[in-house]
Amino acid sequence: MLAEDVHTPRGIACITYNNECARELEDRLAALGVEQDRRIFIGTVHSFSLTQIILPYAQTAGLGLPASFAVATRAERQAALAEALGRAEIPQGLEFRLGIYRRTYLNRELPEWRNSDPDLAALIERYEASLRRRGRIDYDDMPLLAIRALRANPWLQRALLAKFPILVVDEYQDLGAALHRMVMGLCFSVGMRLFAVGDVDQSIYGFTGARPDLLQRLSERDDVETVRLRLNYRSGDRIVAAAGVALGADRNYEAADADAEGAIFIHPMEGNYDQQARRALQDLLAQARARHPDFSLRDLAVLYPAAWIGDSLAAAAQALGIAYVRTDTNALYPRSSRIMQWLEACAQWCCGGWRIGAPRLSRIIREGKRLFDKAIITEESELNFHRRLVAVLWGNRDANTILRDWLTQMTKEVVQSFAIDDAALRDELDILAEFSERLAPGADHQNMVLGELAGDGVYVDRLTLSTLHSAKGREFGIVFMFGMDNGRIPRNGASNNERAEARRLFYVGMTRAKREIHLLHTTGRESIFVTEIDQHLADE
Structure with missing residues (x-):
């Protein structure tokens, strides 16, 4: 599609389920010689909503957000919810219920928003008002605000079409009503071309609002060409x-x-x-x-x-x-953490990746700049980041390095220098701090080495x-x-x-x-x- 259908400077947006899926897509494209740049967006529906709609157009689209708004940390979300409740103690499972309700009833102008559960709807409105007073939005706000902006501003739909004439969606059955609403507006009203992949039989995230019926209905449209795949290339x-x-x-x-x-x-x-x-x-x-x-x-x-x-x-x-390696919620750190994914890539480069270019140093630098984008805003800060990062990586090219020592150096020389006052990274830094505690002398993973973080050699x-x-x-x-x-x-x-x-x-x-x-x-x-x-x- 990039070679034949879309010409510079226009590009393609690819939306998938989570950060790990996005990273795998980036890796596979890189193996084909396609590096992510301004022409190619690869990320989650939340990332697409934030970076392609809310951040660039929040003021002109009339979303009512302050000019300096930021994404709320977990502590800020809980403080806003406690204020909305009128008490400090938050009932177990309440945040989950709020999220499901917000993702289910997208159009608040319809009576279903308030009639389905009046008390919950009122609580959500108080919670969101509390967030806005703090100049914050949360994770669920991202697609909701994006849909609101698209619905109220037809010019914004045309602006996205001008930038991305093709929208690619992976794991469609897992992405829920918000993504489906965007697809209906952008692809079937404005004319953006859709290429979607999914399997209703693998829809397993109903508890987060996934709707397999949306993919089924999409495939049954007269203006959609559906290709059904029958061959299983994996199993006997x-x-x-x-x-x-x-x-x-x-x-x-x-x-x-x-x-x-x-x-x-x-x-x-x-x-x-x-x-x-x-x-x-x-x-x-x-x-x-x-x-x-x-x-x-x-x-x-x-x-x-x-x-x-x-x-x-x-x-x-x-x-x-x-x-063994665990990939569940009791793992050493959340697999979806952006900063831990980046540190894994850094570790892989140190453990032999520098010899074979996998991962490429250019990609590590690019992802790091994206991670610390609030601090890397000038040529001088970009050069400083580049020098500090390369110095740490080049000086630690040994899979048997004690991970605690490597991480301490990375944190001091790179992370702390470029994550200062970035509210969006507070939750990520908390994850890094908790992981570091597991590596401390006397802790349960004090002897962990760099190769284990990288999945290198025998540790693979x-x-x-x-x-x-x-x-x-x-x-x-x-x-x-x-x-x-x-x-x-x-x-x-x-x-x-x-x-x-x-x-x-x-x-x-x-x-x-x-x-x-x-x-x-x-x-x-x-x-x-x-x-x-x-x-x-x-x-x-």
């Missing part, structure tokens, strides 16, 4: 067939490689999760590796319904001396421990689905919609596997989805 044929049973719908999917059968195992497990975890890693994982000597630890993953279950697996792995060879949600989009040679118990998936008391989403989540877990899928459940408590797979195997 038996895994594809069993996953269809788990999904509860025949999509006529086939394995692209007809010779790759795949294998499915069901393991009833005695004891509590601690005992099951030890048996799974000590016996089942070892047996699977013996069957597939070509697979290393990094080709294996254990997936589970909730992060707390991962604690049992992490303890068992540590006791057995199995190297680690077993992945992940929730089913966090595993979406990834693939492994062998997958163990742990804790597949009734009451865990689906959970007890689940509504019909929640049961349907649990079924899709189970399907997502099964389709992460290439060669083997193992379903582990407590004896006598297997999930209904496991029972269905067991019956399918018996019939087969």
Whole structure:
């Protein structure tokens, strides 16, 4: 599209689900020789709303924001909510409920906004007013304000079309009503060309407001050309067939490689999760590796319904001396953190990346400038940032460097110098401070080395421990689905919609596997989805 359809200075906007997806898209484009620049936007719907609509046009679009507004930190959000409530104590789960309500009722001029839950609507309005008095917006404000600006200003829609004649959307089923409203306005009213990719069967974020029906309705429009994909290029044929049973719908999917059968195992497990975890890693994982000597630890993953279950697996792995990496909410740091993603790239450069240009130093510098954009505003500050960063990276090209020492130097020479008074980075700096505490002398990760942050060399060879949600989009040679118990998936008391989403989540877990899928459940408590797979195997 860049080569044939869009000519300089116009470009393409690509919106995807989260920062990790955006980063992978950037990496794949870079491998094709396409570097992100002003012509190409790659990011989340929130990032698109903030950087392409709110920041450039807030004043002229009449959004009622002060000239010096900023994104609220968690502490500022909680202070605003406490003021709106009239008390310091915030009930558990209230912030989540507020977010769902705001994302569900986008047009506040309609009666549904106030009538569906008058008390909640009033609380949200007081909370937002409190934020504005502080000169702040929050995460959910970004797409809401962007939609308001687009609806009220037709000239703004034309301005975006002039800049981005094509809009690319990945994981459409997960991006919710706000993105869908933008697509309807920009692509079907103004004329921006849409290229969307998604799968309603992999919609697993209903609790955040994801709407798989929006993608379904989009695909059924007469003015949309829909291409349905049937071939699974990852999993063996038996895994594809069993996953269809788990999904509860025949999509006529086939394995692209007809010779790759795949294998499915069901393991009833005695004891509590601690005992099951030890048996799974000590016996089942070892047996699977013996069957597939070509697979290393990094080709294996254990997936589970909730992060707390991962604690049992992490303890068992540590006791057995199995190297592992967690990608759930109990990981060392949030995988979505911008500053930690940038530090990972810096570590990778230090651990051999400087030899092969992966990642490129130019990309690390560019991402750093984007991260610290409030401080890097002149040629002098840009040169200062460049010099400081390169000095630290070049002086620490050893994967065995104690991570605490490297991070202390990076923080002192680079981060603290360029993150001063940047309110948008306060939450990020809190994440960095919490991570640093885990590396302090006497802490649980005091001996961690630079290569572990980079995932370099021997540190790449680690077993992945992940929730089913966090595993979406990834693939492994062998997958163990742990804790597949009734009451865990689906959970007890689940509504019909929640049961349907649990079924899709189970399907997502099964389709992460290439060669083997193992379903582990407590004896006598297997999930209904496991029972269905067991019956399918018996019939087969």
